[in-house]
Amino acid sequence: MIDVVFYFQVHQPYRLKKLLPTDKARRLDYWDTPLNKLVAERVAERCYIPMNKVLLDAIERTDGQFRCSFSLSGTVIRQLREWVPEALDTFVALAESGNVEFLCETSQHSLASIDHFEEFADQVAIQKKTVTDLFGKPTSFRNTELIMDNGICKKVEDLGFDCMLGEGADRLLDWRSPQVPYQPLGCQRLKLLLRSYSLSDDIAFRFSNREWPEYPLFADTFADWLHDVPPPAQFVGLFMDYETFGEHQNEQTGIFEFMRCLPDRVLEDKSFRFRTPAQVCSEREAVQELNIDTHVSWADEERNLSAWLGNPMQKAVHEKLYAMRSEVLLAGKKRPDLLATWRDLTTSDHVYYIATKSHSDAEVHEYFSPYDHAHAAFVTVMTAIDGLRAEVQKCLAAPEVKVLPARAAAAANARPAQTSAVPKPAARKPAKAPAASKTANAAGSSTKTGSGKAVPGKASPAKVPTTKAPTKKAPTIKAPTPKAAGRRKKKL
Numbered sequence: 001m002i003d004v005v006f007y008f009q010v011h012q013p014y015r016l017k018k019l020l021p022t023d024k025a026r027r028l029d030y031w032d033t034p035l036n037k038l039v040a041e042r043v044a045e046r047c048y049i050p051m052n053k054v055l056l057d058a059i060e061r062t063d064g065q066f067r068c069s070f071s072l073s074g075t076v077i078r079q080l081r082e083w084v085p086e087a088l089d090t091f092v093a094l095a096e097s098g099n100v101e102f103l104c105e106t107s108q109h110s111l112a113s114i115d116h117f118e119e120f121a122d123q124v125a126i127q128k129k130t131v132t133d134l135f136g137k138p139t140s141f142r143n144t145e146l147i148m149d150n151g152i153c154k155k156v157e158d159l160g161f162d163c164m165l166g167e168g169a170d171r172l173l174d175w176r177s178p179q180v181p182y183q184p185l186g187c188q189r190l191k192l193l194l195r196s197y198s199l200s201d202d203i204a205f206r207f208s209n210r211e212w213p214e215y216p217l218f219a220d221t222f223a224d225w226l227h228d229v230p231p232p233a234q235f236v237g238l239f240m241d242y243e244t245f246g247e248h249q250n251e252q253t254g255i256f257e258f259m260r261c262l263p264d265r266v267l268e269d270k271s272f273r274f275r276t277p278a279q280v281c282s283e284r285e286a287v288q289e290l291n292i293d294t295h296v297s298w299a300d301e302e303r304n305l306s307a308w309l310g311n312p313m314q315k316a317v318h319e320k321l322y323a324m325r326s327e328v329l330l331a332g333k334k335r336p337d338l339l340a341t342w343r344d345l346t347t348s349d350h351v352y353y354i355a356t357k358s359h360s361d362a363e364v365h366e367y368f369s370p371y372d373h374a375h376a377a378f379v380t381v382m383t384a385i386d387g388l389r390a391e392v393q394k395c396l397a398a399p400e401v402k403v404l405p406a407r408a409a410a411a412a413n414a415r416p417a418q419t420s421a422v423p424k425p426a427a428r429k430p431a432k433a434p435a436a437s438k439t440a441n442a443a444g445s446s447t448k449t450g451s452g453k454a455v456p457g458k459a460s461p462a463k464v465p466t467t468k469a470p471t472k473k474a475p476t477i478k479a480p481t482p483k484a485a486g487r488r489k490k491k492l
Helices: 019-028 033-061 075-085 083-098 117-135 150-160 199-203 220-225 255-267 277-283 312-323 325-332 338-345 359-368 372-399 405-416
Strands: 002-010 069-074 100-102 163-167 183-184 192-193 235-241 272-274 286-291
Touching: 002 277, 019 372, 033 075, 033 255, 069 075, 069 083, 075 083, 075 117, 075 372, 083 100, 083 117, 100 117, 100 277, 117 150, 150 183, 163 277, 192 235, 192 277, 199 235, 220 255, 255 272, 312 325, 312 372, 325 338, 325 372, 338 372
Parallel strands: 002 069, 002 235, 002 272, 069 100, 163 192, 183 286
Antiparallel strands: 183 192
16 A cells, blocks of 8 residues: 655745845834735635635545645744635634644744754744644644754654654665655654655646646646556655645646546555555654755755855854844843744745855746845845844843732722822712713724635636735746756745
8 A cells, every 4th residue: 555645835934025224223114014915815815725625625525535734834824814814714624624634843934943953942832832723733743845854853853743754855865765754863753754856846846837748747647657656665745835736836727627636546546545644654664764964955956955055145144143042032021022023034935035046946046036136135134133133132221120910010000199298188078970971982894804715616817815005016926947856945
């Protein structure tokens, strides 16, 4: 029996306004809220809502034989809660089906795991509570952009997880198969499931490429490819961005219809079944130990950290940001907004936009960046960091204000202020109180945000939901030339 494991990454960053050093006086007003809201609503309408319906229909149509898994970053969960709650409800419905696993990650989709374990553990704890409250307690983990090495895997195991996802990079595996469970070197319990990158990218990256020899890709064809995976395959890891469906590959490409048909075609071969990562890790043993002695990710052709830390500007931002952590934690006790802003600045997308790569990798970075060029991204992020640091230092320099306990404060507020030099006046008979005048309470009206419910199977193009005119337009999205061996990276 061979397990087919679908995993979808769902993430949207909080994008920054275009900032200059002269903008430091703006305090914490760094975020491009109109753009972030517009993108969240658009992606929810084009991808999350209609695709979640496709998957829920597949679960019902196959009598529960179809299964899949997700991880939603903490930042996208917050955006959906605020702007498109109906989209978040569709993810909850998938969780309630019992056939969908929701994995844990860092709350801010950050790079903390690389060299800041304390912050990594803090963000994982935050995200674990969020996932537990929404979808149920997670037992599997995926790190930001599938970044891993031996040390990170051990950290994940120490945090209590039994299963972890990773990238099946050729340089890591050499002659070995990506389609069997491994145990990372130094771990005692953690099992590692790797991505079959070629099959995954056939859907996520090449599906609508008319120059691809296999275009157009039909569900029957792809199911045949799965059925032909060679021994010793035990599972096939199909890991990809969820925005593949409807956003990167729009509805007119046939991507929704492809996914509607695929589960039934796969299940025609009784030796195949759909499983979640947790199920595979609980049902199968690791075939051997795997030494991951350098960082591996699923980004760009190198599949390492160069997508985020590949040039001096990126490294300078990363180092300066994390050097503030101890100060931010102290200031955050008095001003939680400072800590919240700092953590949102740790989102990996901010350094991803500063990449200065060439050829196909450059096209992918440009595709997702809201900036005209890497230097503009660098100036913006550094300005935000400098502005935040100034606020942190101002907070730490401010004199401490003693806060009375709640009971004492209430008692103090109940007593009128008096001075011992002034005698207490004699009590008087109170005058009759005038009749209270009626006041009208204006009822506030709530405006429903988000997209209208998408109707699956319709050929009409998705429309951007009506919103108040944003100060900025969403970045123009043009499909990158699909010739990179690596996968496409986040975000708009």
